[in-house]
Each structure stands twice: as structure tokens, then as C-alpha cells.
Amino acid sequence: MKNVIFLAPPAAGKGTFSDYLVEKFNYKHFSTGSILRENAQKNEKLKQILESGELVEDEVIIPLIENVLKSLSKEDKFILDGFPRTLQQAKKLDIILSGLGVLDVVVVSIDVEKETLIDRVIGRKVCSKCYKSYNTNILEFKPKVMDRCDDCQSVLIKREDDNQKSFLVRYNTYLESTLPIIAYYKEKGCLQVIQNTELEQTKALEQLRSVIK
Ligand SMILES: [Zn+2]
Structure with missing residues (x-):
């Protein structure tokens, strides 16, 4: 099995893919x-940065990533999710990984049409009591009774940032910073693209299984 770096826009299904690898193949996510x-729990300065919503600088995030990768044993396989975010971080990560002797890495870019992502984001709802998530625009994630939790019957609510406008901001930021990273990994020959559409989830997971081998 190869180590995995996920590159995916918000709502592309990175969570589902990661859970699958963790459950099925014991990956560390x-x-x-x-x-x-x-880390913010034991670092007051980082806590302040996170609370202020400021961007976390490379000098902070890179050593943290390096530490978790160093903590793994040779047998462990990892999933990196949300890192690298910039080309500079991707290059730094290469140096860290080669320093650790980690060579078997596949970069998986999850490709989903923008319209599909918008549908998913708009349909997201969460239980106000137990926080179970639902999606009114995806058949298999719809609640049995409209706007009620299947488990505890509490009312379902929308998260503040699950609207089209905020999605488009996140999506455009993602594209802007990620396209150069995708080009970089493509050039290096370790990029794999997986299409993840609603109707073909099983096919997408099959494809995922074949690219991590
Ligand atoms: Zn509930």
C-alpha cells in the first residue's frame, strides 16, 4: 500500500474516501x-491564531506535519488531508518525506463537477442534538422524515457556512492554490485523478483501491 495525499475541493468526498482507507486498510489519517x-490545546499562541481565523504560517504548520510523520513506524501508512495547500508546502513536504525515507506516495486528486459540489453543500444538514449529518440532495443520506434526525428525532439544522456563496469562496481559493500543486505532482508522475460522482461512488472506491496498490 502507498501513502496517500488527498487533493480535493470542499464536499468532494475526501472524508468518505479517508474513512474507507482507515477502516479497510488501517491507514493513519x-x-x-x-x-x-x-496542538492548540497545549499551545496558547496557536490557539489565538486559530481563534482569530488568521492563516497559519508555514513555520508553524510544517514542523507539526513533520512531527506526526516522524511519529509513524515503518509499517504505518498515512493519509495527508489538507496539506500541502501551496506549491511551497508541497516542495517542503518532498524534502521531509525523502528525509524520512518515505518514497511510496500517491497523490489522489478527487474530481467532482462544480454543480454537483454546490448541490451537496446546499443539501447538507446536521442534527441539532447528536450532530449526525444528512444530505437532502443525496438519496442515501436523506433523513427518513423531513428535517428530523433518524436516530434521535431532533430537528436538523444547516451549518452557517454551508451556502452557495461561502462555498464558492472556498472553492475558488482551493482552485487557485491547488492547480499549481496538481501540475507539480503530475510532472513528478505521482498524480492520480479519481472522478467521484453520486452514481458511481462504488466505482470511485474501486479506483481508489487500485491506485494505492
Ligand atoms: Zn440526532
Whole structure:
């Protein structure tokens, strides 16, 4: 199995893909968001940066990524999710990985049409009590009763940033910073693109299985 770096716009299904690899093949999943939140608990300065919503600088995030990668044993396979975000970070990551002797890496770019992503984002809802997520625009994630949680019957609510306008901001930022990274990995020959549409989820997971081999 290869180590995996996911590149995907918001709502592309990175979470589903990661869960699949963790459950099926015992991958260690590292998302930048959770690494930062975890470290913020013991680092007051980082906590302040996160709370202010400011961008976390490379000098902060890169050593944290390096630490989690160093903590792995030779047998462990990792998923990086949310890193690298810039070409500069991608180049730094190469140096870290070759320093650690990690050579078997595949970069998986998850490709989903913009309209599909918008549909998914708009349809997202979460239980106000148990936080289970639903999606009114995806058949298999629809609640049984409209706007009610299947598990606890509490009312479903929308998250603040799940609207089209905020999605487009995140999407455009993603494209702007990620296209150069995609080109970089393509040139290096370690890029794999997977199409992830609603109707072909099983096919997408099959494809994922074949690219990590
Ligand atoms: Zn609930």
C-alpha cells in the first residue's frame, strides 16, 4: 500500500474516501484541521491564531506535519488531508518525506463537477442534538422524515457556512492554490485523478483501491 495525499475541493468526498482507507486498510489519517486543533490545546499562541481565523504560517504548520510523520513506524501508512495547500508546502513536504525515507506516495486528486459540489453543500444538514449529518440532495443520506434526525428525532439544522456563496469562496481559493500543486505532482508522475460522482461512488472506491496498490 502507498501513502496517500488527498487533493480535493470542499464536499468532494475526501472524508468518505479517508474513512474507507482507515477502516479497510488501517491507514493513519491526518487532517491539518485536527492536527492544528490538537496542538492548540497545549499551545496558547496557536490557539489565538486559530481563534482569530488568521492563516497559519508555514513555520508553524510544517514542523507539526513533520512531527506526526516522524511519529509513524515503518509499517504505518498515512493519509495527508489538507496539506500541502501551496506549491511551497508541497516542495517542503518532498524534502521531509525523502528525509524520512518515505518514497511510496500517491497523490489522489478527487474530481467532482462544480454543480454537483454546490448541490451537496446546499443539501447538507446536521442534527441539532447528536450532530449526525444528512444530505437532502443525496438519496442515501436523506433523513427518513423531513428535517428530523433518524436516530434521535431532533430537528436538523444547516451549518452557517454551508451556502452557495461561502462555498464558492472556498472553492475558488482551493482552485487557485491547488492547480499549481496538481501540475507539480503530475510532472513528478505521482498524480492520480479519481472522478467521484453520486452514481458511481462504488466505482470511485474501486479506483481508489487500485491506485494505492
Ligand atoms: Zn440526532
